[in-house]
Amino acid sequence: MGDTLAPHLIALDVDGTIVGYDGSLSEAVRLVLDRLAAEGHHLVISTGRALPGALEVVHALGLKRGFVVCSNGSVVVRLDPDLPLGWEMHHVVSFDPRDALEKMHEALPNALFLVEDPDLHRWASGAFPAGELAESDTLDIVDFDELLTKQATRIVMREVNGTAEEFAAAVDSLGLHEVSYSVGWSNWLDIAPDGISKASGLSLVATELGVDHAHTVGAGDGLNDIEMIEWAEHAIVMGQAKDELKVLASVVTDPVDDDGLAVALVDYFDLDESLLDVEGSTNTRP
Numbered sequence: 001m002g003d004t005l006a007p008h009l010i011a012l013d014v015d016g017t018i019v020g021y022d023g024s025l026s027e028a029v030r031l032v033l034d035r036l037a038a039e040g041h042h043l044v045i046s047t048g049r050a051l052p053g054a055l056e057v058v059h060a061l062g063l064k065r066g067f068v069v070c071s072n073g074s075v076v077v078r079l080d081p082d083l084p085l086g087w088e089m090h091h092v093v094s095f096d097p098r099d100a101l102e103k104m105h106e107a108l109p110n111a112l113f114l115v116e117d118p119d120l121h122r123w124a125s126g127a128f129p130a131g132e133l134a135e136s137d138t139l140d141i142v143d144f145d146e147l148l149t150k151q152a153t154r155i156v157m158r159e160v161n162g163t164a165e166e167f168a169a170a171v172d173s174l175g176l177h178e179v180s181y182s183v184g185w186s187n188w189l190d191i192a193p194d195g196i197s198k199a200s201g202l203s204l205v206a207t208e209l210g211v212d213h214a215h216t217v218g219a220g221d222g223l224n225d226i227e228m229i230e231w232a233e234h235a236i237v238m239g240q241a242k243d244e245l246k247v248l249a250s251v252v253t254d255p256v257d258d259d260g261l262a263v264a265l266v267d268y269f270d271l272d273e274s275l276l277d278v279e280g281s282t283n284t285r286p
Contacts, residue, residue: 007040009211010265011069011202011228013220014047014057016256017238025060027278032262033061035271042209046198048072048190048224051120052138055087067208069201071116072182072192072224074153076201091204094118095193097152100176104157104189105144107170114139114156115147123147128158155191162187182224190224199227217268219261221245236264 012018018033019025037043043061046069047054054070058079067090068077076091097115104113114124122133125144133139159167167187180192198220206216218225218232221241229235229248237249238260246252251268254260262276 006215007042007209007211008215008217008269009042009044009202009206009209010036011044011046011198011216011218011232012261013198013222013225013228014045014049014054016221016240017219017261018045018057018061020256025057026259026262028259028262028276030061031275031278032265032271035275036265036269037061037063039269041269042066042211044069044202044205046202046218046220046228048222050116050122050138051075051077053133067205069198069205071154072180072190073196073198073201074116074192075120076204090208091201092118092153093193093196094151094153097150097155097191098148100155100174100191101144101148103174103176104155104191107174108157108159108162108167110159110161112156112158112160113144113147114158115150115152116154116156117150118153120153123150129160132158152191153193157189157191159187182222182226197227198225199231202228202231217265219264221256234268236261236268 015021018029033043043063044067045054045057049070051070054068058068064079064081066079074093077087078090079087101113112126112128114122116122122139123142124139125147126141164187171189180194180196182190214233216232217234218228219236220228221238226245229237229245235248235250237245237252239253239255251264253264266273266275
């Protein structure tokens with residue numbers, strides 16, 4: 001355990017970490033995060049979700065001030081209840097997606113492609129499977145060639161058919177050197193501007209908050225969390241994560257279905273274990 005009395009930056013992945021894969025938020029996790037915020041720690045949502053999906057969790061946790069790192073680090077938002085929307089864009093990084101999209105389309109022509117632009121609007125070559133995009137009403141379906149004309153904060157490639165092995169082989173063949181990318185759980189590839197990750201966004205936030213790196217905690221479960229887990233001084237990896245992430249952990253906690261995040265935070269911050277003795281869940285996705 002580190003100096004847990006000092007204000008810490010606690011970077012939190014969303015899906016599979018804060019909430020279950022069905023979008024449910026357990027009462028234990030909510031209570032533990034509420035206690036840490038009350039004690040002066042900085043809870044920073046750090047997610048691959050676009051901003052609308054990240055804000056669902058922000059609202060579910062009652063967070064009013066601070067920062068949100070979304071779109072895997074391409075977008076950093078500052079929360080402030082005095083602002084008209086309750087938030088403002090703090091830092092946005094974008095790139096020309098044409099080269100990466102063309103390579104991806106050549107390798108997997110039947111895949112779905114999505115581009116998020118610097119205005120947080122999202123454009124896709126087709127409808128994604130139900131439930132995969134929490135904020136699907138913000139999505140415009142367009143021809144693939146139109147995606148090539150956009151400026152992007154991130155690209156998503158989703159192959160609905162085919163095996164995970166075939167998808168991984170296709171990604172390996174792309175030769176993507178001018179961007180950052182991570183392979184998700186289910187034939188899902190996230191592309192961000194070169195050098196951009198959750199860690200780069202969190203480093204910026206830590207500087208803004210004046211938090212020493214020794215007082216950083218990160219928690220995640222996916223391969224897009226690798227840089228964040230490597231960056232954090234104390235790295236919590238969920239029990240259902242892949243081995244590639246677990247080997248980087250300071251601690252491997254229980255799976256999300258067993259409130260692993262709450263368990264690890266209670267242990268590290270020496271909180272009252274009675275916070276874990278609750279039942280029930282709430283849904284973060286209305």
